[in-house]
Amino acid sequence: MSEPSAVDPTARDIAEKLTPAYRTMLDAIAQVEPRIAQATRAELTDQRHSLKLIASENYASLPVLATMGTWFSDKYAEGTAGHRFYAGCQNVDTVETIAAEHACALFGAEHAYVQPHSGIDANLTAYWTILAHHVETPALEEFGARTVNDLSQADWDTLRHRFNDQRAIGMSLDTGGHLTHGFRPNISGKMFDQRSYGTDPQTGLLDYDKVAELAREFKPLVIVAGYSAYPRRVNFAKMREIADEVGAVLMVDMAHFAGLVAGKVFTGDEDPVPHAQVVTTTTHKSLRGPRGGMVLTTKEYADDVDRGCPMVLGGPLSHVMAAKAVALAEARTQAFRDYAQRVASNSKALAEGLMKRGVKLVTDGTDNHINLLDVTTSFGLTGRQAEAALLDSGIVTNRNSIPADPNGAWYTSGVRIGTPALTSRGFGADEFDRVAELIVTALKATTPVTASTGKPGKAKYHIADGVAQKVHDAADELLGNFPLYPGLDLA
Numbered sequence: 001m002s003e004p005s006a007v008d009p010t011a012r013d014i015a016e017k018l019t020p021a022y023r024t025m026l027d028a029i030a031q032v033e034p035r036i037a038q039a040t041r042a043e044l045t046d047q048r049h050s051l052k053l054i055a056s057e058n059y060a061s062l063p064v065l066a067t068m069g070t071w072f073s074d075k076y077a078e079g080t081a082g083h084r085f086y087a088g089c090q091n092v093d094t095v096e097t098i099a100a101e102h103a104c105a106l107f108g109a110e111h112a113y114v115q116p117h118s119g120i121d122a123n124l125t126a127y128w129t130i131l132a133h134h135v136e137t138p139a140l141e142e143f144g145a146r147t148v149n150d151l152s153q154a155d156w157d158t159l160r161h162r163f164n165d166q167r168a169i170g171m172s173l174d175t176g177g178h179l180t181h182g183f184r185p186n187i188s189g190k191m192f193d194q195r196s197y198g199t200d201p202q203t204g205l206l207d208y209d210k211v212a213e214l215a216r217e218f219k220p221l222v223i224v225a226g227y228s229a230y231p232r233r234v235n236f237a238k239m240r241e242i243a244d245e246v247g248a249v250l251m252v253d254m255a256h257f258a259g260l261v262a263g264k265v266f267t268g269d270e271d272p273v274p275h276a277q278v279v280t281t282t283t284h285k286s287l288r289g290p291r292g293g294m295v296l297t298t299k300e301y302a303d304d305v306d307r308g309c310p311m312v313l314g315g316p317l318s319h320v321m322a323a324k325a326v327a328l329a330e331a332r333t334q335a336f337r338d339y340a341q342r343v344a345s346n347s348k349a350l351a352e353g354l355m356k357r358g359v360k361l362v363t364d365g366t367d368n369h370i371n372l373l374d375v376t377t378s379f380g381l382t383g384r385q386a387e388a389a390l391l392d393s394g395i396v397t398n399r400n401s402i403p404a405d406p407n408g409a410w411y412t413s414g415v416r417i418g419t420p421a422l423t424s425r426g427f428g429a430d431e432f433d434r435v436a437e438l439i440v441t442a443l444k445a446t447t448p449v450t451a452s453t454g455k456p457g458k459a460k461y462h463i464a465d466g467v468a469q470k471v472h473d474a475a476d477e478l479l480g481n482f483p484l485y486p487g488l489d490l491a
Contacts, residue, residue, distance in 0.1 A: 008335075011061070015487030018062050023490060025069070041490060048484045051395045051435060051475045055370050055418025056228070056256065058288045059425070062485060064327045068290055072319035080115070080306045095322045102328035106262050107273045109296035113305045114324055115316040119255045122280040122293030123180040125308040127168075127191060129297065130222055130249050130278060132304040132311070135162050164191070167220040169211075172196035173409065174401045175204075176230030176372075178253065192222070199403055204363035205232060212242045219246055225272070226253030226280075229400050229416050231351075231366040236276060237269035252276040255293075257368055259286025259420065262331045263340020277301060286343060286369055286420045288336075289327025292320045339423065343369050346419040349429035353436025362402050362414065369418045374402055376413035379443045383412030385461040386443055390415070392463060393442040394472035395435075411458040425482040434478060442471045 030037035047059075077092040078085040081100075084093075096114060103112035116122035139162060140146065143155045151159065168188075170181030175198045179186040182194030195218050197211045215223060223246075225239045236252060243250040252272035258281040260266045261273065272279050279296040283289035297305050309316060330336055344367070351366045354373065362372040375386040383399030390397050400416035407413045417439075419432065427435075445467035448456035 012487040014062050015485050018066060019487070019489050021066075022488065026490065044485075044490065049394065049476055049479060051438070051479065052421040053395060053397045053417040053419075053435070055398075055416055055420070056282075056285045058285060058420045059484060060284065060288060060290055060323075060327065061330060062488065064288075064290055064323045064330070067323040067326050068319050070319055070322070072322055073317070075318050076315045077318055078309050078315045080113075080309070083306075085310075092316070092318045092321075095318060095325060096316070099321050099325035099328060102325055102332065103294055103296065106328055106332050107279075107296055109273055109279070110299045111297045111302040111305070113295040113297070113308055114292075114321055115309055115313055116280075116293030116295060117313065117317055117320070118291065119253075119280070119282040119293050120180050120186070121313055122255075122282065122295050123188065123253060125293075125305060125312045126251055126278045126280045126295050127188060127222070128312050129295065129301050129305040129308070130251065131163055131166065132307065133301055134221060134249070135159070135166065137304075166192055166222070167194070167218060168192040168222040168224060169195050169197055169214055169218060169220045170224035171206075171227055171230065172198045174405050175199040175403045176227040177224075178226075178228040178255075181224045181226075181253065192220075195220075199230075201403065204403060206230075206234060208235065208238045208242070211239070212245070215242050215246045215248065220248050222251055223248045224251050224253060225276070226255070226257075228256055229370065229372055229414075231361070231363050231368060231370040231372050233266060233270045233367050234272075235269045236272045240275040249278060250276040251278040251280070253280050255280065255282040256285055256370070258282070259288060259331070259336075259340050260344060260368060262287060263337045263343075265340050265344045278305075283324050283327060286340070287327065287331060288339075288420070288424060289331075290320050290323035292317070292324055294324070342428070343419050343423045346423050346427060346429060346432050347371060350417070350419060350432040350436055353433040354439065357436060357440045359436075359440060369420055371417050372400060372402060373415045373417065373439075374413060375415050375443060376407060379446065380456070381443065381446060381448060381461065382407050382458045383414050384410070384459055385446065385448060386415045389446040389461055389463055389468070390439065390442055392468040392472075393438070394475040395439060395442065407458060422482075425479070425484055427482060431478060431482075434474075438471050438474055438478075442467060 026037045076086045077089045081093040081096045099114040100112040139159045145151050168182045171177030180188050182192050183189045200207045223243045240250050277298050284291045347366050347369050360374040360377045375381045387399040397415050397417050399412045400414045401412050402414040405413050445464040449460035451457035
């Protein structure tokens with residue numbers, strides 16, 4: 001078993017020092033809107049007593065959380081450091097510059113843009129960075145104009161049509177891609193003519209020959225690599241070779257695995273930063289920072305991405321940029337590298353624990369932080385039923401499509417789980433094996449409720465009497481050995 005008392009003494013000391021501040025803060029909030037103070041306290045209690053396995057969630061440190069609650073929230077700072085549309089931004093300039101410096105040093109990037117408010121904002125900023133560089137700038141030179149405001153109406157109409165005539169390819173949704181990679185329900189799908197590449201139907205692994213074949217046939221401007229539900233690593237050197245062959249820009253969305261890149265788990269061909277011209281990420285998943293996004297680019301795209309506000313974004317969230325700087329400073333430590341290594345090794349332990357208990361995993365395993373369970377094959381459930389049954393049992397997950405999903409994107413046949421959050425709490429291989437046992441116990445006791453058609457329903461379910469509470473109690477006992485924010489006492 002992992003050592004329950006192995007709590008970072010510095011983190012405990014910080015928590016104890018911040019306890020009076022958080023109590024005072026919540027008391028002040030309660031004087032204005034007590035329901036918000038109550039919900040804030042309840043959220044901490046819920047997180048402390050839930051097995052958080054959502055792969056895209058984590059626990060930011062108390063210094064990161066505290067940094068967001070300052071008067072930096074009050075300052076407008078449209079533009080970028082040294083080039084603002086508002087006066088009085090000298091302190092915001094300091095914050096943004098420090099955050100960008102940490103990002104470049106951490107990832108080995110030539111340039112970092114730290115303003116995006118979320119992952120989708122980061123991706124939109126990246127897309128428009130590429131469009132500005134490869135479509136807008138050549139058009140301005142062609143029409144003899146300095147800015148788009150100098151174009152005639154006819155020339156502007158021509159440029160707008162060129163923007164809308166670009167192509168992109170990305171990983172299909174059912175094999176692990178993301179809506180923001182050019183799919184119709186998202187604005188990215190309305191910007192580009194998009195096609196998808198998938199995985200080998202037998203192995204579930206990326207087929208780079210098929211990606212290259214699609215790229216040669218479709219000739220996209222942008223090749224998007226990266227994933228939100230693919231439990232394996234990607235060879236970004238191969239993806240760059242494919243992009244270069246067809247004259248495309250390689251854009252990598254590493255939102256899910258940025259922490260594994262920062263922690264040097266992914267190196268060489270598996271590190272996207274040396275290979276892609278543009279890399280996007282969130283800061284709140286495996287990177288363990290505040291909710292937000294970033295774009296890393298080569299110097300070639302630096303001037304274009306720095307136009308993100310107002311090209312795509314509104315005023316930057318200066319208090320969140322400050323918190324990004326703190327989180328990125330944390331990620332540059334050996335302690336974070338050790339954490340990232342544990343995230344990956346814990347994911348393998350979780351996979352082994354599930355598979356030895358008969359669970360079918362997409363790709364038959366993992367070599368990143370994600371496990372994707374085929375709950376239809378394993379338990380006769382839809383992802384929606386499994387997700388709900390696990391929540392009843394104190395285990396927080398999310399349903400997810402699997403390749404060629406027979407239950408579609410709403411009900412799904414899969415459940416996606418990840419190890420970053422519980423690794424942050426100190427879980428090791430033994431604890432994740434116990435987590436696997438609890439998942440299987442809950443799902444084996446769950447059955448679909450028969451629908452009016454006489455067939456098994458896709459939403460309603462039944463858990464055998466007492467099982468959910470038994471699993472919940474076991475989960476709570478396990479969590480008790482690894483407290484969340486030890487030393488923080490709001491009682």
